[in-house]
Amino acid sequence: MADKVLELKNVTAGYGPTHVLRGITLSVAPGERLAVIGRNGAGKTTLLSTIMGLTRMHGGSVHYGGREIDRLAPYRRNALGLGLVPQTRDIFPSLTVEENLLSCLRGDASLEEAYALFPRLKERRKNGGTQLSGGEQQMLSIARTLMTRPDVLLLDEPLEGLAPVICEQLMAVFEELAKDGSRAVVLVEQHAEAALAFATRAALMANGAIVHEGPAEALRRDAELLHRHVGVAMSA
Numbered sequence: 001m002a003d004k005v006l007e008l009k010n011v012t013a014g015y016g017p018t019h020v021l022r023g024i025t026l027s028v029a030p031g032e033r034l035a036v037i038g039r040n041g042a043g044k045t046t047l048l049s050t051i052m053g054l055t056r057m058h059g060g061s062v063h064y065g066g067r068e069i070d071r072l073a074p075y076r077r078n079a080l081g082l083g084l085v086p087q088t089r090d091i092f093p094s095l096t097v098e099e100n101l102l103s104c105l106r107g108d109a110s111l112e113e114a115y116a117l118f119p120r121l122k123e124r125r126k127n128g129g130t131q132l133s134g135g136e137q138q139m140l141s142i143a144r145t146l147m148t149r150p151d152v153l154l155l156d157e158p159l160e161g162l163a164p165v166i167c168e169q170l171m172a173v174f175e176e177l178a179k180d181g182s183r184a185v186v187l188v189e190q191h192a193e194a195a196l197a198f199a200t201r202a203a204l205m206a207n208g209a210i211v212h213e214g215p216a217e218a219l220r221r222d223a224e225l226l227h228r229h230v231g232v233a234m235s236a
């Protein structure tokens with residue numbers, strides 16, 4: 001198997017003529033757990049959006065499975081194996097939980113699989129998207145993306161605004177999803193402690209650039225480095 005499933009080389013990207021990402025070089029190995037940490041506005045969402053083809057690239061390249069995908073539409077990147085759980089969750093509010101899941105079902109993915117991972121969704125399966133709590137909406141958003149069978153799961157601040165008990169439940173699910181090494185997980189977070197406990201490698205972002213990259217464990221032990229680069233404290 002290739003040592004890199006996803007590779008960005010010197011990527012500059014943004015919105016219209018605006019440049020947000022400045023020369024990003026980053027790779028993800030198959031089955032790897034990568035944390036991307038940075039303060040508000042550092043460019044974390046723009047990084048994931050660029051991987052999915054949702055921004056304008058001004059330079060550099062994005063490779064998936066050894067193939068350049070710069071010109072592929074987002075839905076084709078998803079079909080190849082890239083799955084984004086957006087910060088905005090993007091569930092269909094007028095559809096029930098079950099309908100939301102069915103709208104994404106691909107290949108041998110099944111509703112039972114989603115319900116096994118999130119029993120709460122099974123209990124709420126007839127509820128409309130707007131009748132769900134924030135945590136349930138996040139569970140549904142994650143389950144929807146999993147129904148597309150991604151080899152690389154991109155999670156954009158999935159813990160944002162959720163109660164600590166829900167955050168713990170979601171982190172346990174991410175552990176479950178990553179444990180057999182069959183899919184890579186890229187976890188973008190401001191909760192540095194949770195992200196570094198989960199990940200094996202971490203990239204720190206500031207002002208649209210990667211300012212540090214290395215083993216997550218080393219960063220966990222170096223609060224000063226973390227604070228210096230991204231201004232986030234470990235007691236998240």
Ligand SMILES: Nc1ncnc2c1ncn2[C@@H]1O[C@H](COP(=O)(O)OP(=O)(O)OP(=O)(O)O)[C@@H](O)[C@H]1O
Nearest residue numbers: 015018020038039040041042043044045046047190
């Ligand atoms: N649609 C857009 N059009 C123009 N500029 C944008 C757009 N979305 C984000 N930006 C700008 O890009 C920069 C990076 O934003 P981005 O959302 O990628 O950061 P982030 O690290 O994900 O922040 P947060 O943690 O607050 O979500 C910010 O200066 C932001 O204002």
